[in-house]
Amino acid sequence: DAKTTQPTSMDCAEGRAANLPCNHSTISGNEYVYWYRQIHSQGPQYIIHGLKNNETNEMASLIITEDRKSSTLILPHATLRDTAVYYCIARDNYGQNFVFGPGTRLSVLP
Amino acid sequence: EPEVTQTPSHQVTQMGQEVILRCVPISNHLYFYWYRQILGQKVEFLVSFYNNEISEKSEIFDDQFSVERPDGSNFTLKIRSTKLEDSAMYFCASGRGDQETQYFGPGTRLLVL
Numbered sequence: 363d364a365k366t367t368q369p370t371s372m373d374c375a376e377g378r379a380a381n382l383p384c385n386h387s388t389i390s391g392n393e394y395v396y397w398y399r400q401i402h403s404q405g406p407q408y409i410i411h412g413l414k415n416n417e418t419n420e421m422a423s424l425i426i427t428e429d430r431k432s433s434t435l436i437l438p439h440a441t442l443r444d445t446a447v448y449y450c451i452a453r454d455n456y457g458q459n460f461v462f463g464p465g466t467r468l469s470v471l472p
Numbered sequence: 473e474p475e476v477t478q479t480p481s482h483q484v485t486q487m488g489q490e491v492i493l494r495c496v497p498i499s500n501h502l503y504f505y506w507y508r509q510i511l512g513q514k515v516e517f518l519v520s521f522y523n524n525e526i527s528e529k530s531e532i533f534d535d536q537f538s539v540e541r542p543d544g545s546n547f548t549l550k551i552r553s554t555k556l557e558d559s560a561m562y563f564c565a566s567g568r569g570d571q572e573t574q575y576f577g578p579g580t581r582l583l584v585l
Contacts, residue, residue, distance in 0.1 A: 396573070405476075405563045405576035406515060449515075458528050458570045459505065459517035 365389055365452040366464030371467040374444075380437040382466050384450030387431040394453055395426060396460065397435045399446040406449065407463070409435065440470045474498040476577035478564050484583045485554055488574065490564065493549045493580045495564030504547045505565040505574060508532070515563065522570065554584045 366386045374380040385397060396411040405449070410417055410424045417424045423436040437444055450467040477496045485491050499506050506518040519529040521539050538550045547566075552560055561581050565574040 368480040398576075400515070400580060403509075403561055403579065403581070405565075405578050408573050411573065414574060458503070458520045459507075459530075461517070462507075464514060464521075 364461050365393075366395075367447075367449070368450050368466040370464070371469070372439045374437075374445045374472055375470050376442060376472050377400065377439055378468050379434075380440040380444065380468060380470070382437075382448050382450075382468060383432065384435070385459055386450070386452050388401045389430065389452045391430075395424070396432050396453060397422070398449045398451065398462075399444075399462075400445075400449070400465070401446040401465040409448075422460045427470065442470050442472065445470045455463065476564055476566055476575055477563075478577040478580050480580060481578065482581045482583075484585065487556055487584055488553050491551050491554055491582065493551075493562050493563030493564075493582070495547045495549075495566075495577055496545050497564065498575060499545075499548055501566035501568050501575075503527075503567045503570050503572070503574075504539075504541070505567075506549045507563045507565065507576075508560040509563065509579075510557075510560045520570075527570070545585075549583075554582075556584050557583045558582060 397409040398406040400406050414425045425434040447465040451460050490506045502523045509515045518529045519533045536552050540548050561579040563579045564577040567574045
């Protein structure tokens with residue numbers, strides 16, 4: 363079973379920041395937090411991942427709380443093309459496969 | 473930017489027929505995976521493959537399924553005798569190492585009639 367919980371759905375206005383929360387209160391110290399998204403029925407697309415420190419790349423920022431019990435994915439300027447299901451996944455150093463939950467369906471509204 | 477590719481994009485087959493789904497992983501990746509997603513449901517892990525053998529498989533991956541890396545580029549998933557419940561999107565993924573990020577292909581939509 364997935365070790366993370368996310369809201370079922372969220373809306374965001376186009377051009378605004380989208381902040382997607384994820385709870386992972388039971389993950390262990392060696393488990394990374396990964397974010398993927400799935401646009402329509404396409405393959406999951408890697409966004410970002412982190413362990414303890416906040417991370418930023420060209421797509422998004424990942425803010426992980428100091429106690430590592432939760433994190434937030436930030437899309438700084440959401441566009442209509444960011445409408446997708448976003449998955450927060452915890453995976454340890456020894457795991458190979460990703461365990462996907464139901465994710466958060468983000469709708470970016472014009 | 474290198475991508476995982478999959479063929480065909482869509483496949484329709486009759487129940488009981490064999491299907492082979494093909495994937496070309498990213499060229500310098502060593503770990504390969506198959507996942508599936510039944511319509512409206514979660515993405516589910518099927519199998520992982522490294523060094524020409526299965527390294528992990530899920531309960532879904534029963535004797536009907538097999539994987540192969542027949543040459544240096546392709547990675548295939550074979551379903552020997554398809555069932556109606558095999559209808560799903562099948563995603564291939566690859567990664568440089570077992571602890572590395574996995575990159576997914578666009579998927580093959582399989583419909584079993």
